[in-house]
Amino acid sequence: MDYLPIFLAVASLMTAFSIYLIYLVKKGINGIGFLLVLYLSGSMVVMFASLSVFFSSPNQTTEALALASNSAYMIFGLIPILFSINKKPNARRWYTVLLFAVSMAVSEALMGETFDSILTKQLGNPLLGVQSYWYYGVMISEMVFTLVYSLKGMDRTLRNYLIVALPIMGISPMIFPSNPTFVTDATWLNASLMIVATILIYETLYRDRLKRTQETMTSLEMMLVFTLMMAGLFTYYLTGSWYVFDFSMLAGMSWFIYRAIEGPSHLKGNYLRDATWTFSFILVTFIMEWFMGGVLDFVTGTFSTGISGFISSLPLGFVSPTRDFGLGALFNFLSIFGAVTGSIWFLIMMGTEMGMLAVFRIGQVKLRENKIRLALMVSAYAIYTIYLPSFSPLASKIPYIPYMWSMGLGTLGPVSSHYLIPGIVGTYVVSAILSFLFGSRQICSVTCTAPTMYQGTFYDSLKSFNRTSKLGRKTLGSRLRPWYKVIALTVWASLLAFAVVSFLDQKGLLNFTIFGNDPTVFLYSFYFNFLWYVVFISIPFMGTYACATQGWCSWGTFNQFFGGLGLFKLKVKDPDLCVKCETKACAEACPVGNTDLPGNFIRSGQFKSMRCIGVGDCAEACPYNNISFYDIRSWLKEKLK
Known part of the structure; x- marks a missing residue:
């Protein structure tokens, strides 16, 4: 038997009837009328639920069950309405409207399940009714009508x-x-x-x-x-x-x-x-x-x-959850979590979202220097983070290329001798030189994945939590707190210790692994595929750029150190303008909370600190266009003059 015409007729009637009920509710019906609408929407749920049971196994028992359930609903469902006839109830509440919306979706799912039971003679989970183009046809029609009418x-x-x-x-x-x-x-x-x-x-x-x-x-x-x-x-x-x-x-x-x-x-x-x-x-x-x-x-x-x-x-693998007094379960969580956050498609997806927010911000900044840096930042994410390591002809050679051994130790593999000089040491040398010449902004504001995620429109505005959050307030100012030094030293000590162990493992002098993984590979995954995202999600409590302001990022502290030793600094054209400035907008705009910017500008006409990562929001916010960047380019101009 060809059921298509019957299904089409039933689905069309359901669509028309449901749209009419939605029309009544959207129009503002209340009182007895709204109760009747709820009654009718509920009747569709009961009807299709009983029909799906009957058609899955048509016999006298299921027929009687269908008749009994529909009759019971028709009788008992009317009782609240009958008792409310003379009371003019205010039946329209947010939860009754929500109940109506749910009954619409459930009734269409049960309609799909009824059609399926007719064809297969089997009763499935009611949710199976969603797996039907009949359900989607009716529901999308109802949603389109509701949207257009509203x-x-x-x-x-x-x-x-x-x-x-x-x-x-x-x-x-x-x-x-x-x-x-x-x-x-x-x-x-x-x-x-x-x-x-x-x-x-x-x-x-x-x-x-x-x-x-x-x-x-x-x-x-x-x-x-x-x-x-x-x-x-x-x-x-x-x-x-x-x-x-x-x-x-x-x-x-x-x-x-x-x-x-x-x-x-x-x-x-x-x-x-x-x-x-x-x-x-x-x-x-x-x-x-x-x-x-x-x-x-x-x-x-x-x-x-x-x-x-x-x-x-899973790159790190999976072990018995009960292994080593339950540490296996913790390892498996980190392995599963980091497998996704460290994958190329997660980075592409995140880069698309955050990169678009950064592109929107390019149109909002006024200084050419900032427009160029933001454009470089988005381009670096696309080229340096995504294309070169994963899709380019150089992908297989990345571990040997200086400046491409991402985040220092561990990212691309164990610390073996054939990677050590060209890839690992070369990356640190090149990065240190660039930070000395241009400041740590070359990493923390351009090529790292963090700036793309922190500096788009929405996330950049969260720097207000630097001042309002309890922990964020403790990071204000350019002075390094003792606990910053403890965190940074702990992170670096762990990385160096694990790097030495990894190198000795590769030499055959040791055989130490963490659940079968090279120590630096595991530690990198923990720091950058897990801990960094915990810090990022905690912006409302820790402020923005906690990776830089609290010392969690070894790669950041390395480049901040050489940036602090190098040429980069902020300079003002006229310190007297800073004295007159009433807003002190530069300090308010700094995403790492360098609130002592105005004081330094007034005292010495410049600001230099390893905590300054050269985002440039201070220059953008200055009402007098008084702040400029000083790096190797400025130094060369001075020497050439």
């Missing part, structure tokens, strides 16, 4: 969010889940659109940063939906199960209809004034990005699918 008078931020969310939920791998090519193509498109949406959220919050309140909760809700979707895709590639992604679709579509009807959340705030919210938002965003990076690694073959395939793909 556009007039809708908050601009919410309108933009819903417009960009619609194709993300509509172009789903679940439309044809049994077609691997479609799943792969839809996953790529989904991830690309989600990157665009994430950039939109960042820029929206940044654009409204000076307002007393923003759509903070609505932004967080949307990011939670994206996180759930990416977690669902990651779970699919890991286990072969679509259930988490099915649930994310139900949650996402329910949220979409609810927000289109109700408008933005009434819970608002400002991300520059609420450290707890900002931390939560950055954390949720990072989790979404971590899952997205893992998904892209699966799609590109960097990770093999399945749990065993994924474990076999």
